[in-house]
Amino acid sequence: MDSPLPLHVCHVNNLSVIINRLHALLHCIAIGFLIYYRASYLLQETRAIPIILWLLVFASELLLSFIWLLGRAYLWRPVSRTVFPERLPEDDKLPAIDVFICTADPEKEPAIGVMNTVLSAMALDYPADKLHVYLSDDGGSPITLHGMREACRFAKWWLPFCRRYGIKTICPQAYFSEADSDDYFGDSEFMVEKKKIKEKYEMFEEHVTKAVEDGEYGNSQNHSTIIEQIIQDTSGESETIRQADLVEMPLLIYVSREKRPDHLHHFKAGALNVLLRVSGVISNSPYILGLDCDMYCNDPTSARQAMCFHLDPKISSSLAFVQFPQKFHNINKYDIYDGRFRSAYCVQWQGMDGLKGPVLSGTGYYIKRESLYADFTHTVNDISELKDTFGKSNVLINSLHQSYKQNNANGENFSNVLQEETGVLASCSYEHQTKWGEEVGILYQSVSEDLFTGFILHCKGWTSTYLTPFRPQFLGTSTTNLNDLLIQGTRWGSGLTDVGLSRFCPLLYGPSRMSLLQSMCYGELSFFPLLYCLPLWCLATLPQLCLLNGISLYPEVSSPSFIVFSFIFISAICKHLQEVISTGGSIYTWRNEQRIWMIKSVTAHFYGSMDTILKLLGLRKASFLPTNKVLDKEQVKRYEIGQFDFQTSSMFLVPMVSLMILNMAALLFGFIRIIAVGNWDKLFAQVLLSLYILIINFAIVEGMIVRKDKGRISTSAILLSSVFSVILLFFGSIILM
């Protein structure tokens, strides 16, 4: 018998495999020579350079080499995948999906954006009776609840329109702002219809924004549970919808969990666990689509694409989730802040996909509910043990065993019993003395709950897959100003370091539970903030201070060891450039990525790592500052022309500006010294290093000296940084003398 056609295929990128492994081998040999050079100096009897300096530079080089080595695991076996959704079984055989959307702050996350995400999820190309959309509102805001009601009302127009004309851009805001939306119909009936829906959308938008102006935001830290099924409210509608267009609507539920100031809420992870429980007793779909409130569905077929993996009997039993890339609708061609996260979504995730699968990335994933329930549902039948794990709710415990219970809430309000039960499940005391967040659900260990939960799933033997086709399935809002970017970077830096420095450190906890390569990937991810920030701070200050004082830290140009250093430097740059070019970038992309890597390392990742260390010492509490999604007009303008926005907190500005001043001083006085003394041979490498740092970060120099607009670096920040650099210089020189 012929086996059925495959639902998906996987291609190994052989050319990349060859290039990557060959390069790794050569680079490794060079690092070997470098280590030999540094170490043999330590064994010499007479030394011209203070040993501490040598050790610091050597340690920095070792750390950089170590993190580089871990990163080779991504490049070992990159793959890409193709799916064939047309080969899926009939609609009535498809499994149900619960969509989880999280929002937390109506000020930073405007309701109209959140509602567009909700509407796009409702309009997914999937049987409506198998789609259930849940919105978690951590802000507990009446504005959001009101927005949901309005969205439901508009959905009644939007969904039939999308289905009737096969609209691809199912997020209304995006659809109506597109210049050439799916208008290939060109026929007049369609145009009339489109105009009508556009008017409805504008009305909806007006109602939502008006409620924002008039309404109150609510108290995000202190409120009781509100769970409401949003039902189509047809009252007050003068027009009726065409009979033929009356479509079934996905179930729509608003959940605002109880929050009290004296309870830990565990941020987004806590919100997701409430949704898991509440949806468990309502629709209990076997699959869940996780979305951030700003990440709308851009391709109606994403659910079917994901099902090509989940329904493949060859892999489905161990497959926990299908991850789609995070892509953004507001990134321009300059992409000065590397908002694309190119290396993560174009290189690293594909590399992990060739091992056991990519990292859970917080949004845009289809996960199997069962994988989040640990193994308890299979192995434990003792009811009291189940209650110790999942909490006291009998209804929830019953739901664990049924793979899918047809929801009984559609169309009518859910029963009082269900209403009461969900209230209990969303209360802030429900998780007390249970294993939520520790063994079941989304895990609480780190503020990067996504990375940590995915890591533990992989440790338990689950796999994941990654799919990145031409049309992005989801589109989010990227941060387009330096301040927001660095705040976000600080949280990630801290969340990732949380994992690295915990007892679940991937390099120790991983290897016995997953392949060494996979552990190396997770190791790289959880250590890169810490392992880049320390050496970058060192290499941005020590060689410069030494240059000013005429101390040479690198081999003379005429010595053979100089070739080793030059090779490593050039090889690292060329490999990065090759990756950038082969993923569609240009030399500017390369420069931008180098620059933002340096800036983030000495600021956000430094603060993030320190935050974790302070948390470990008990000196700080965990926090999750949601990223701002409101765009400031002036900042957007600067972003549009690819200009850095230095209207940034001085906490971030001072370190980077100070380092620039130090490098400028080193270059200038170092140069003068070389001319005067004539020992250019010895100091050439250090001159080159400063020059490289300055060229890459020229935008900062411009912001300090050339620019006059509001986005320049303020005089006060420059003064403060100058004081900081003078202190650095002063103490540095004392130590070196």
Ligand SMILES: O=c1ccn([C@@H]2O[C@H](COP(=O)(O)OP(=O)(O)O[C@H]3O[C@H](CO)[C@@H](O)[C@H](O)[C@H]3O)[C@@H](O)[C@H]2O)c(=O)[nH]1
């Ligand atoms: O207490 C909270 C805090 C945040 N959120 C929601 O979490 C989502 C992500 O927050 P955001 O501020 O957008 O953070 P980002 O840094 O943009 O998010 C990235 O990083 C997070 C981990 O730090 C992941 O959870 C996200 O999926 C990933 O997109 C948003 O929908 C928030 O509304 C909550 O529901 N409750």
Ligand SMILES: [Mn+2]
């Ligand atoms: Mn976000």
